Amino acid sequence: xxxTEKKGGLLRKSSASKKPLKEKVVLMYDEIFTTxxxxxxxxxxxxxxxxxxxxxxxxxxxxxxxxGEELMKxxxxxxxxxxxxxxxxxxxxxxxxxxxxxxxxxxIRGVHQKNKSTSxxxxxxxxxxxxxxxLCMKNLMESLDSLLCAEGSESLKSLCLxxxxxxxxxxxxxxxxxxxxxVMINSIFEAILQILSSPLxxxxxxxxxxVLLALLVNYRKYESVNPYIVKLxxxxxxxxxxxxxxxxxxxxxxxxxxxxxxxxxxxxxxLSALTNMVGSMFIADADEKISVQTNEAILLxxxxxxHLNRNFITVLAQSHPEMGLMTTPTSPIxxxxxxxxxxxxxxxxxxxSAELPLDADVQTSNLLIxxxxxxxxxxxxxxDEHRLHSGKLCLIIxxxxxxxxxxxxxxxxxxMNFRVNLHRMPMRHRKKAADKNLPCRPLVxxxxxxxxxxxxxxxxxxxxxxxxxxxxxxxHKLLCYQKKCRVRLHxxxxxxxxxxxxLLKFLMSNETVLLAKHNIFTLALMVVNLFNMFxxxxxxxxxxxSSYDELYYEIIxxxxxxxxxxxxxxxxxxxxxxxxxxxxxxxxxxxxxxxxINHFNPKIESYAAVNHISQLSEDQVLEVVRSNYDTLTLKxxxxxxxxxxxxxxxxxxAFFKELVRSISINVRKNLAFNTLSQELLLKEFSTIx
Numbered sequence: 148x149x150x151t152e153k154k155g156g157l158l159r160k161s162s163a164s165k166k167p168l169k170e171k172v173v174l175m176y177d178e179i180f181t182t183x184x185x186x187x188x189x190x191x192x193x194x195x196x197x198x199x200x201x202x203x204x205x206x207x208x209x210x211x212x213x214x215g216e217e218l219m220k221x222x223x224x225x226x227x228x229x230x231x232x233x234x235x236x237x238x239x240x241x242x243x244x245x246x247x248x249x250x251x252x253x254x255i256r257g258v259h260q261k262n263k264s265t266s267x268x269x270x271x272x273x274x275x276x277x278x279x280x281x282l283c284m285k286n287l288m289e290s291l292d293s294l295l296c297a298e299g300s301e302s303l304k305s306l307c308l309x310x311x312x313x314x315x316x317x318x319x320x321x322x323x324x325x326x327x328x329x330v331m332i333n334s335i336f337e338a339i340l341q342i343l344s345s346p347l348x349x350x351x352x353x354x355x356x357x358v359l360l361a362l363l364v365n366y367r368k369y370e371s372v373n374p375y376i377v378k379l380x381x382x383x384x385x386x387x388x389x390x391x392x393x394x395x396x397x398x399x400x401x402x403x404x405x406x407x408x409x410x411x412x413x414x415x416x417x418l419s420a421l422t423n424m425v426g427s428m429f430i431a432d433a434d435e436k437i438s439v440q441t442n443e444a445i446l447l448x449x450x451x452x453x454h455l456n457r458n459f460i461t462v463l464a465q466s467h468p469e470m471g472l473m474t475t476p477t478s479p480i481x482x483x484x485x486x487x488x489x490x491x492x493x494x495x496x497x498x499x500s501a502e503l504p505l506d507a508d509v510q511t512s513n514l515l516i517x518x519x520x521x522x523x524x525x526x527x528x529x530x531d532e533h534r535l536h537s538g539k540l541c542l543i544i545x546x547x548x549x550x551x552x553x554x555x556x557x558x559x560x561x562x563m564n565f566r567v568n569l570h571r572m573p574m575r576h577r578k579k580a581a582d583k584n585l586p587c588r589p590l591v592x593x594x595x596x597x598x599x600x601x602x603x604x605x606x607x608x609x610x611x612x613x614x615x616x617x618x619x620x621x622x623h624k625l626l627c628y629q630k631k632c633r634v635r636l637h638x639x640x641x642x643x644x645x646x647x648x649x650l651l652k653f654l655m656s657n658e659t660v661l662l663a664k665h666n667i668f669t670l671a672l673m674v675v676n677l678f679n680m681f682x683x684x685x686x687x688x689x690x691x692x693s694s695y696d697e698l699y700y701e702i703i704x705x706x707x708x709x710x711x712x713x714x715x716x717x718x719x720x721x722x723x724x725x726x727x728x729x730x731x732x733x734x735x736x737x738x739x740x741x742x743x744i745n746h747f748n749p750k751i752e753s754y755a756a757v758n759h760i761s762q763l764s765e766d767q768v769l770e771v772v773r774s775n776y777d778t779l780t781l782k783x784x785x786x787x788x789x790x791x792x793x794x795x796x797x798x799x800x801a802f803f804k805e806l807v808r809s810i811s812i813n814v815r816k817n818l819a820f821n822t823l824s825q826e827l828l829l830k831e832f833s834t835i836x
Contacts, residue, residue, distance in 0.1 A: 170202070171199060172196070172199035172200060172201065172202050173202055173205055175192070175195070175196050175199065176202070176205060176206055176209060178192070179221070179224045179225070179227075179228055180209060180213075180221055180224070181221065181224070182220055182221060182224075184223075184224070184227070185224065193227075193231040193235075196231070196246075197231075197232075197235045197238075197242075197243040197246045197247055197250075198242060198243065198246070199246065200246070201246050201249040201250055201253070203249060203252070203253045206250065206253040206254070206257065207253045207256055207257040207260075208257075209257070210253075210254070210257025210258055210260070211257055211260045218258075218273065219273075222272075222273060222276075225254070225258070225273060225274065226274070226275055226276045226279070228250070228254065229251070229254055229274050229275050229283065230275065230279065230283055231247075232247040232248075232250050232251045232254070233247075233251075233283055233286050233287045233290065235247035236248070236287070236290035236291070236294070237290060241299075241300060241303060244294070244303060245302075245303065245306060248303075248306045248307065248309075248310050249306070251287075251310055252309065252310050252313045252818075254274060255274065255310075255313055255314055255317055255326075256313060256317065258270055258273050258274055259317045259318070270317075270325070270326065271325060271326060280329075281329070284326075284329035284333065285329070285332075285333050287329075288329060288330065288333030288335060289333065291307050291310065291311065291335060291338075292333075292335050292337075292338050294307045295307050295308070295335065295338035295339075295341070295342065296337075296338050296341055301347075301348070301351045301352070304342070304348065304351070304352055305351065305352055305355070308352055308355040308356060308359060309355070309818060311330075311335070311359055312355060312358070312359055312362075312814055312815075312818055313815070313818055314326060314327075314330065315327065315330070315359065315362045315363065315366075315811070316362065316811040316812075316814045316815040316818070317815070318811070319808050319811055319812055320804070320808055320811075321362060321365060321366055321807060321808075321811050322365075322366055322367045322368075322370070322804075324366070327363075327366050330363065330366075331366065331373065331374055331375070334374055334375070334378070336360075336363075336374070336375055336378045336379075339356045339359065339360050340382065340384070340387045342356040343356055343357070343387050343390035343391050343394065344384065344386040344387040344390050345390075346390075349390045349393065349394060353390065353391075353393070353394035353397075354394055354397075354398060354445075356394070357391060357394045357395065357445065357448045358444045358445070358448065358810075358814060360375065360379070360448065360451075361444060361445075361447045361448035361451055361810075362807065362810070362811065362814070363375045364376050364379060364451050364455070365447075365451075365803065365807045369796055369800055376455060379451065379452070379455050379456055380455040380456055381456075382456055382458065382459075383458045388452075388456070388458055388459050388461075388462050389462055389465060391448075391452060391459070391462070392452075392459070392462035392463070392465065392514045394445075394448075395445055395448055395449045395452075395514060396512075396513075396514045396517045396518075398442055398445040399442070399445065399446075399449075399514075399517045399518060399520075399521040400517050402439060402441070402442055402521055402524070403517065403520050403521055403524065405439045406439045406524050406570070409439060410570075439524075440533070441525055441533045441534055441536075441537040442537075443533065443536060443537055443540065443806060443809065443810050443813075444810045444813070444814060446521075446537060446540050446541070446544070447540070447806065447807070447810060449514075449518065449544060450540060450543060450544050450547075453544055453547050453548060454544075454547050454795065457551070457553070460548070460551050460553050460554045461553070462514060463513065463514050463515040463518075463548070463554065463557075464513050464514075464515060464557045464563065464590070465513055465514070466512070466513055515548075515590060516565060516567050516590070516593070518541075518544070519567055519569060519590075519593050519594065519597055520567070520568070520569060520570065521541070522538075522541040522542075522545070522597060523569035523570040523571070523597055523600065524570045525537040525538050525541060526538040526541060526542075526597075526600075526601055526614075527570065527572045527604070529605065529611050529614060530609060533809075535611070535614075536802075536805075536806055536809070538611075538614060539613065539614060539617070539802065540806065542614060542617040542618060542621065543617070543793070543799065545594065545597075545621050546617060546620060546621055546624070546793050547793055548594075549594075549621045549624035549625050549628075550624055550792055550793060552628075555591075555625070555628040555632075557590070558589065558590045558591040558594065558625075559589055559591050559628070559629070559632075559634045559636065560589055560590075561589060563589060563590065564587040564588055564589060565587060565588070565590060565593070566585045566586065566587050566588075567585070567590070567592075567593035567596075568585060569593060569596055569597055569600065571600060572600070572604045588637070588638075589636070591625060591636065591638075592636070592638050594621070594625065595622065595625065595638060595643065598618050598619075598621055598622050598643075599642050599643050599646045601614070601615075601618050602615070602618060602646040602647065602649075602650055603646050603649070606649070606650065606653040608657075608660065610657075610661055610664070610665065612664075612665040612667075612670065615650070615670055616669065616670055616673065619670065619673045619674060619677065620673070620790070622643070622677060623673070623676075623677060623680070623790060624790055626677070626680050626681075626688070626788075627788045627789075627790060629688040630680070630684045630687055630688050630788050631788070633687050633688060634688060635688055635689065635690045635691075636688065636690060637690045638690075640681075640689065640694060640697070640698070641697060641701060644678075644681075644698065644701045645701070647674050647677060647678070648701070648705045648708050650670075650674060651671060651674055651675075651708055651709075651712055652708050652711075654667045654670065654671055655708075655711055655712060655715055658715065662726070666726075666729055668716070668719075668726060668729035668730050668732065668733050669729060671712065671716070671733050672729070672732050672733050672736055675712075675733060675736045675737055675740065676736055676787060678702070678740060679736060679739060679740070679784055679787050680787045680788065681698050682698070682739050682740070682743070682781065683739075683781075683783070683784060683787055684787070684788065685698055693769075696769050696772055696773060697769075699743060699747065699772045700765060700768055700769055700772060702740060702743050702744065703743070703744060703747050703748065703751070703768065703772070704768075706744040706748065709737065709740050709741065709744060710744070712733070712737065713734065713737050713741060715730075716730040716731070716733040716734045716737070717730075717734055720733075720734050736784075738782055738784075739781045739782060739784065742779070742780065742781055742782075743779065743781075746775070746778070746779050746780075747771065747772060747775060747779075750771055750775050751763060751768060751771050754767070754771050
């Protein structure tokens with residue numbers, strides 16, 4: 148018997164003695180693509196169609212191949228197909244429901260591909276017809292809601308979410324997707340929450356549900372009242388919020404794990420290259436940046452939750468039993484490779500054990516720790532556009548956290564100590580920190596470490612000014628909380644002071660190059676005012692009196708940098724150029740730092756001369772400082788502990804619009820044919836009762 152092979156909707160005998168035969172579903176599609184009503188000749192046409200295995204590729208390709216005029220001729224049949232798909236969603240037989248869902252995916256994508264240049268209204272008309280649009284879309288959304296909330300097949304729920312993601316991302320700019328008006332009117336918000344609150348549903352569909360929610364929240368968010376924003380902002384159910392946090396933590400942990408694996412692979416390759424006789428040929432390869440695709444979609448979901456819902460802040464510090472080593476299965480968990488911004492959900496709530504060993508005693512993790520580790524990776528390399536966007540979003544999330552009173556309370560809580568192993572960029576002039584030597588500290592220390600790490604590692608020609616400004620703002624907001632609540636944090640403040648002074652030194656060394664692109668005085672002013680904050684209020688939040696002495700020691704030791712900065716800003720503030728005003732602000736801000744330098748330097752020189760010492764030790768300088776505080780006069784500076792609160796709409800709208808556009812394109816790209824494959828579904832529904 149001659150073998151039969153299938154290709155592009157055709158069945159043909161391998162002997163090629165006869166013309167290729169089209170499979171029945173393709174013949175039925177061809178009937179739809181005529182001007183005649185296909186049910187005229189066959190009254191059972193629509194009933195039979197949804198028993199046939201969908202040929203997504205053929206149906207979508209057929210729609211794309213038609214020109215606008217041809218498509219309008221068969222509009223009635225396309226409308227009819229769309230309406231019958233919606234009717235089939237209410238059928239008892241799951242095979243019909245599956246086929247209807249997949250047909251809807253192909254219809255929506257095919258019609259949109261053909262109508263890219265037209266408005267969303269034209270697409271609605273082409274799919275369903277204006278006259279029936281409201282009722283049909285209401286029925287569609289109600290059917291999807293019922294399927295998502297029912298206790299039935301998990302595969303059907305998965306397909307419903309895929310269809311909704313297809314619907315939302317059909318246009319690059321989701322705010323131009325007029326079909327979403329019907330998703331706003333007929334909300335599926337409660338169905339999404341139900342998925343997130345149930346461990347089984349969350350494990351299977353949590354990722355898609357969270358990404359879908361993040362996208363829906365961004366539909367015309369600045370132009371009209373978006374019900375998803377309103378509802379997300381008032382969710383207070385603990386199980387739901389924790390469920391959402393788990394899904395986000397799982398996805399970020401998966402990224403961290405992949406990065407760690409690549410890092411280890413990279414290091415072993417580098418060592419073998421060195422031991423090779425011709426190792427020099429391979430060192431260039433071994434020195435390449437380790438790259439794992441960032442996940443902006445899940446980061447956007449975290450941002451929206453933190454920004455919109457104050458109750459979600461508690462989830463950041465929530466220790467998850469699923470993350471504990473005690474609940475990790477002994478058998479390895481199969482992991483699905485994560486596609487770029489993909490829609491493949493992680494396979495389990497259980498986070499891999501590689502994520503967990505924070506220290507020998509505390510075997511717990513939380514979302515904030517996972518997020519900080521993720522941030523430490525993506526913020527390393529900001530030259531890549533995706534990583535730059537990810538890095539910026541990480542800093543925006545940290546800004547929201549740093550402004551929140553409750554978040555600050557647990558960040559600074561002495562009873563919540565963790566060992567957070569942040570990733571550090573390899574640099575020639577410093578040793579790699581040993582993981583075992585990390586102390587257990589309040590979580591705010593890890594946030595400050597992350598900021599210091601960024602400051603130290605991004606002084607380069609392509610200077611990320613915006614990220615530096617955000618970084619300094621986060622440090623300032625944390626200091627404001629410490630000053631207000633008199634929190635004496637045991638932190639290595641010297642590392643921060645040193646990083647800030649080196650940043651000022653870099654700005655001065657590259658004045659000409661940087662001024663061509665940036666107003667460096669804004670950043671310089673922020674850095675100087677951080678020092679002013681320590682000078683004016685340090686006695687209320689620095690851990691010990693000796694910490695305050697060390698601050699003065701660092702300012703005196705590095706006085707040449709402050710002197711040079713003063714000379715630079717004085718030069719520019721006395722000229723009539725564009726930098727006069729911003730430079731003069733820095734001049735005024737330096738008044739107390741200059742007073743400290745001018746007060747103590749002569750006394751140190753005098754002490755050295757009297758005692759015949761050519762170079763004073765740190766202890767000797769500190770002794771001079773302590774004995775001469777009384778005669779130091781400083782000016783009280785206003786507004787050092789004030790800051791402008793974060794506002795998305797006024798300052799970040801353009802960034803989020805572009806970010807959501809990028810996520811929409813990627814999510815759509817990853818809703819490939821294979822993710823909508825019927826094989827598993829048909830196995831599940833192999834019998835029709």
